[in-house]
Every structure is written in structure tokens, then in C-alpha cells.
Amino acid sequence: MLDVRRLRLLRELSHRGTIAAVAEALMFTPSAVSQQLSALEREAGVALLERTGRRVALTPAGIALVGHAEAVLERLEQAAAELASARADLSGTVRIGAFPTATRTILPAALAALAREHPALEPMVDEIDPAEVAPRLRAGDLDVALVHEYDFVPTEPDLALDSLPLLEEPMYLATRDSPHAALPAPDASRGAASPAAGGGADSEAGAGDAGAPARVALVGCRDEPWIVSTPGTLCHAMTVRACQAAGFAPRVRHHIDDFGTVLAMVAIGQGVALVPELGAADPPGGVRLTSLPMRRRTRIAFRRGAGTHPAVVALTTALRAGVAPSPHGLGPAPTSPPSPTSPPAPASIPAPAPSPRP
Amino acid sequence: MLDVRRLRLLRELSHRGTIAAVAEALMFTPSAVSQQLSALEREAGVALLERTGRRVALTPAGIALVGHAEAVLERLEQAAAELASARADLSGTVRIGAFPTATRTILPAALAALAREHPALEPMVDEIDPAEVAPRLRAGDLDVALVHEYDFVPTEPDLALDSLPLLEEPMYLATRDSPHAALPAPDASRGAASPAAGGGADSEAGAGDAGAPARVALVGCRDEPWIVSTPGTLCHAMTVRACQAAGFAPRVRHHIDDFGTVLAMVAIGQGVALVPELGAADPPGGVRLTSLPMRRRTRIAFRRGAGTHPAVVALTTALRAGVAPSPHGLGPAPTSPPSPTSPPAPASIPAPAPSPRP
């Protein structure tokens, strides 16, 4: 009988590409992974890995086997979920991954509700960029994660993961708002003073192609210094891609992840930035927020098969309850098909942007 | 992650009922099985076994988990089958279980063809009663098995196994055929001299209810001594049930498994017997064979998921080729729906017969 633990190593290898990465992800030494994969090949009787130089690649048989591994692991996840449902009290720990903004805005209320409903359930939160979520969910480091996806930043599907929509929010262009501004006024300057008041309702082109109108708003800032997130994060990719789509490459001055800090920097004229509504809940004075027709969609991701796990259900319920009745303009995500085959969670930042660079 | 080896123990327990039986089947000591199941319960966090006196029973959670175990093991079986397909040469050993008659009649030709087509494949044959096939397939002792099922002997479905039809043959009542017979002549005495000549085509009621006509033929022998197979075998159950359905309990004189020997005993007047056509290919003189409207269906059984394993496919092909062009009256099984969800293989001799006893 094929060893499922070894199949799991193979699956990780198919995602990460190198044995060293698999080892790091699953907390082993590369030696152990190498030995176990060799053993797997031995019991399979077929070559699964092709040693090419200092790198390994999966053979067709290896790729096929990964498919079976995914199926088996999914079923085991389902079994674990059913067992957890059978347990009388919902106890143990849930490891939650969340991007920084979510940790501050939507998570606290959800955790409070969770503690009220299930006192024995101990949530553990990890602040983590969505780009790292997929590997850590697969590896079992995390059980649930809040991720977001932006227009312009495609998400590649992951067979091992599943996700449900949570909310959708508009994006804003943050510029300095001073009467004697040296900044060129953005053309589409209908900017609301605070999105918390006006809400997301004033974003004109709700769902259509976000390219053209966004370009109009952005090109006015093509010569401004930009404040973006740390390279490697999804938010960094988002800003760069949006600018590329508008036809220019942003001149980056600062790398700052926290949107509160970003807005403070904008207020003192250190640059412009793109911020999502949740990151601009309480903007400092002197910042003009221009609603863009780009949106950010936040989803709840988990391992495929774990969607019925009571802890996941409880957290999902708590998160939705915390989002739905909110007076904020950001509505809950349109109750889109909550099918289990809905677009999976994002993995990592892929492929270069298709737009040309001047 | 749930340990699949332990899940396999749980599945076996659900079939066999006692830890001791599981241990014997999987070549462990009861101690090891007990420890592993305890460990499984610990990692499940729920009670899976209910210790009731000196016996264990599965809890609802345990039963549910068995369902997942079946699914996981089936998928692993599929994976193994696909890997074997990817292997260039079909080599290794196939362990085949077959009932004695099949071992002598249909298996040799198939093994010869198999050796011709796949010289590197080494078949190992175990002569075994169909009643024991299911456990041994599940345990991995066997890879493929020839089993048969009789009218009157219901087969209980087994989620872990799958099967394909191979052939169908009529049953005969064997009685002494002497001019000055002290035996009462069977009413439906149209007996062909040799079934190999007349074939199964002269059995009147092909598929209909076999009860009534069979009763007519059998009741004439209600006072004869009977020769039946060893208790515990499927063939034993078949004769007893058929007689019960005809309204009497057979007076058993001999327990003999080999149908050739049975017919020899019939020829010298030691009793009467029910024999399938394959068991009566070359009957000795002095035996009258009366065709009955009962049929025996032979199937090829294997673990669910292994249906695409090249070794299984090769053996199935060889068996079918050996049966189809045969000049014998016994046709190949009517090409009934070869769906993978066709009636699974027989397990063991179940439930008492519904017919009353005088």
C-alpha cells in the first residue's frame, strides 16, 4: 500500500519544485525528504522524479500520482472534519492566517464572537501575507486563512485548497489634499472626504472592466513618488500591476506595509498610494481619497475537504456575522455561488503583467 | 493527519467484528491491533469502539470513519493500478484465488495465455472457497479471485470489492443411471448423457424464478442420501438451500468437495448430488445428469479501484478469451452491464434461509 505521508511529500514537491523547499515547509531536513521520496519511488516501481542537474522534476507518472495524492488527502481532511463534528464540544486550537489589515479590522469582532460561542476553542492568529497562505495551509501550519485578491493580480488555482467569499471593497487612490497642492489634481477627482461616510457606493463602475477608468485616475500620478508595500507581498504586486496597466511604472520611494502609516506619509506629502477601504477607515487630515473602479475581494481559504470542519464553519459564521450588519459601505461579498468548486485561494504572485512598458 | 494504516485496521474490524480476527487476517498479534486502534481513537478525539464486555462494537463515528477509509483505500488502489500501468513491462506476481473446479477447468488455459502475453508476470494460484475470498482480497493476500454465486445463496455487497461477470453455467442433478435402478426416476428426467454435448441450451427456464421447476426435479430425491461439499463452503450452502427451497432437508451421507469424486460416488449408488456444468465435463458411466433451471454465475473479483490494474486487466482478458470461443455449451456470461458498480463480490455465507423446514 502506498504510504500517504510520502505522497504528501510528493504533492508538496509538485508545488514547490525543490526538495529543499519541501523540507523547509514540512519541518524536515532535505535528507529526510530525499530518502522518503526515494522510498516512494521504490515502492511505486516507476521513476517519479527526474534528476536534472541540481534540480528535480516530476515525471508524468509522478504528476499523475500527485493527482491521486490530492484526492486521498482531501478525503482524509473530510474524515477529520467529520470526526471533529462528532466531538461534543468544539475544542482545540484553530490556526488562523490573516493579512495585517484584516487582523485589525474584521478579525477582532469575529474572535470575540467565536470566544462567546465556543469558549473551548482556542484561536491562534498569524499575521501573514496572502502570497504565503497557500503553502502554509497545505503544510498544515494554518487551518483557515483570510486572503484577498486584487484586479490585475491573477490567482492561480490550487487543487488542494478551497475558499469562500467574505467581502468585497473598493480601492482608493490616496493623494495629498492641500489647497495649495503642488500635486497635479487627479482628473477623476470626485474624491469623498472619508470612505467611512460616503461608503463604497460612490464607486462608479462596480464590476466592469476596471482598466480604462482606473488608468484615467492613475495616470495623473505617474510622476509622483509612490508608497508601496514590501516587495513579494500581494499588495506590492497590486500597485505595480495597476500602474503598469495604466501605462507607467511607479517611481517607488517608500516600502510600507501598514496602510495607516502609508496614509500618514501621504498626508505629509511623501507620495501617493493605493489603499483598500479597510485600510482607510480613519484617514488623517490632508489626505484625499479618490474612489477607483478597482475592487479587492477577501475570501476565507482552507484545505479542500475541511469546509465542513466545525471550527472552520464556526469561524466563517463569525466572520460573516461581523461583516454583514456593519454600517460600513463595504458590503458582504455578493452571495456568489458558494460552490465548493469556486475559485480557489491565491497561491503566489505569478506571471509578469501583460501590459507594455513605455 | 489520520493514519491510513490504522484506518485499514478499522475497516477490517468493521467486517470481521473482533480484534482477534483482524489481527489474524493482517498477520499481527491482537495486541498490536488493539494498540493501533487505541492510537486511532486518540488522534480522532472521539470514541470509535465501544468496549462491551469481551467484545468491541463500532460507534456511529467509527462507522462513518470506515466509509472514509473505504474511499481512501480505493483511491490508493487506483493510484497503484495507474503506477503499474506506467511500468514498462508487466512484471511481479499476481496472486489469484480460485475455487477448485475453476482451477482445473478454466484457469489453465488462461494461465498459459497469460504466460505467453506477459512472460515476466508470475501468477500464484490459491485454491480457495469463494466464501473466504472477500476477506483475503481485502487483506491483500490475493489480488484477483474467481468466485461464483448460486441462486438461493444471496451474496452480500462489499464496498471494498468489485467484480466482473465471467461466465454462467447450468446446474445438474446427478443421479444413478442404471436400468434396474432402485432409485425413483426423477420426474423431469430429460437428462442429457453429457452436458458437454447437449450444452446448457436445454435448460428450460433460463432466467425466470428457479424455485418451482427446481423443486419438481429435486423432490423426487428427497429421500435419497446426498453428497454435499464440506460445511462452510458456498457449494455446501447451495445444495442445502436448494433442497430447503424444494421443501425438504437433505439427508447428508458424504462430504466431498471434488465434483469428479462426487460423480464417481453417484455412479456407484452412494447418493445424489447437485453439480455445476464445469464439474460434470466428463461424467463417468452410470450417472444421469438432469438439467435444472438453476444457474451458477462465475465472476472475477478484485479490490475496488484495482479494476484498471494491468495485471487484473491481463488476467481478465485471458480468462474471457479462454471462455468465449469454447465449444462448450456454457457461454460467456451475458455481456451484462460491466459497470464498475455492478453487484459486488460475495462475502460469506449469510442469513438463514427463509424457507420453512418440515
Next chain:
DNA sequence: ATCGAGCATCAGATCAGCTTAACGTTTGGG
């Protein structure tokens, strides 16, 4: 009441699998 079947537990032995350490190879950069 006694016996045997079945299961749990404990101590000891065995073996699979992990880590450390050392080595060969490849590849990208200076």
C-alpha cells in the same frame, strides 16, 4: 463454578525514519 475466548496493558525488542555530517554536482555571478 470453572473454563475459554476476547481485549487491555505493560515491559522489552525491533525497525523505520529522522538528523548530522560529508560529498559531488550544477549554476549564476564576479
Next chain:
DNA sequence: CCCAAACGTTAAGCTGATCTGATGCTCGAT
């Protein structure tokens, strides 16, 4: 062109999981 970092493999040693064997208990049958 050369070097250093990255990657994978192998050998040796160790640890923990798991199996065996012995013991004790409970229950049902003779």
C-alpha cells in the same frame, strides 16, 4: 574563467514508533 552558493545524495548513528510476548481482567458458556 573561477568561485561560491544551492541542491541533492549518501553513510552513520540515534530516537521513537510499533510489534511481540506475558499478564490480568471480564464475560459467556459448559
